[in-house]
Amino acid sequence: MAAQDTKNLFLSALLLLSIAVFSCQAALDTHYYDQTCPQAEYIVAQTVRNASIYDSKSPARLLRMFFHDCFIRGCDASILLDSTPGNKAEKDGPPNISVRSFYVIDDAKTKLEKACPHTVSCADVIAMAARDVVTMTGGPYWSVLKGRKDGRVSKASDTTNLPPPFLNANQLIQTFAKRGLGIKDLVALSGAHTLGFSH
Ligand code: HEM
Ligand SMILES: *[C@@H]1O[C@H](CO)[C@@H](O)[C@H](O)[C@H]1NC(C)=O
Ligand SMILES: CC(=O)N[C@H]1CO[C@H](CO)[C@@H](O)[C@@H]1O
Numbered sequence: 598m599a600a601q602d603t604k605n606l607f608l609s610a611l612l613l614l615s616i617a618v619f620s621c622q623a624a625l626d627t628h629y630y631d632q633t634c635p636q637a638e639y640i641v642a643q644t645v646r647n648a649s650i651y652d653s654k655s656p657a658r659l660l661r662m663f664f665h666d667c668f669i670r671g672c673d674a675s676i677l678l679d680s681t682p683g684n685k686a687e688k689d690g691p692p693n694i695s696v697r698s699f700y701v702i703d704d705a706k707t708k709l710e711k712a713c714p715h716t717v718s719c720a721d722v723i724a725m726a727a728r729d730v731v732t733m734t735g736g737p738y739w740s741v742l743k744g745r746k747d748g749r750v751s752k753a754s755d756t757t758n759l760p761p762p763f764l765n766a767n768q769l770i771q772t773f774a775k776r777g778l779g780i781k782d783l784v785a786l787s788g789a790h791t792l793g794f795s796h
Contacts, residue, residue, distance in 0.1 A: 625742035629721075634713035641725040644705040646733060648698070656730035657793025658698040663727035664789065665696050666720070668776065669755045673748030674719035677702060680753070690756030702726060720745035734792060
């Protein structure tokens, strides 16, 4: 398969991951913040780019964060929520190893709150950051659909729904099918492992 086809396949699968399957809101829109926070994309891109200079592991971690967020309760930033005395959050579930660099999202959100308070959702920040690291590391660019709402529920026990590393091909296909993702999506999204580290 030509490199361009592979890129396009990855691109369309990542789009699917972020919209068709998980979104339960009405209309996501690439222009969602055009009036309310026109500098949103720029602020996120600058923060992600700057972080990668100081922390070369951050791009891979941010891309993986998007997957782990989206696979559990949709792309709702529930992966960012901290545990509380009564609740162990997704962050502290067993598969969280190497999902770090949360500070990059926090930094971007802090800057966004100064520029346009209470406007840009953390879920959209993660989606933009994932796109930015793919583009920044030589992958394709795509316009991120925005307008996701942030979730309030985050349970460590839900992370058992992430595919563990020992699944065989049929089991992986089933795991993805449960989220409306096909074999092409599975293969293309697995291309995310072009980046990063495995223990
Ligand atoms: C198909 C099912 C998948 C399985 C079983 C899987 C499993 C894993 C495992 C075991 C690691 C290594 C973790 C470690 O040792 O720290 C890893 C890393 C990673 N995964 Fe996946 N993954 C899957 C799908 C995805 C998807 C869909 C994406 C994003 C679109 C993704 C992005 C990443 C990235 C970027 C890393 C490197 C993280 C880093 O360097 O910090 N993975 N994955
Ligand atoms: C760039 O990243 C470094 C390391 O995280 C941080 O100390 C610095 O404040 C960042 N600069 C900007 C302009 O965001
Ligand atoms: C970085 C992080 O949140 N690590 C946590 C992952 O989950 C384990 C429990 O499964 C915690 O002990 C870690 O602190």
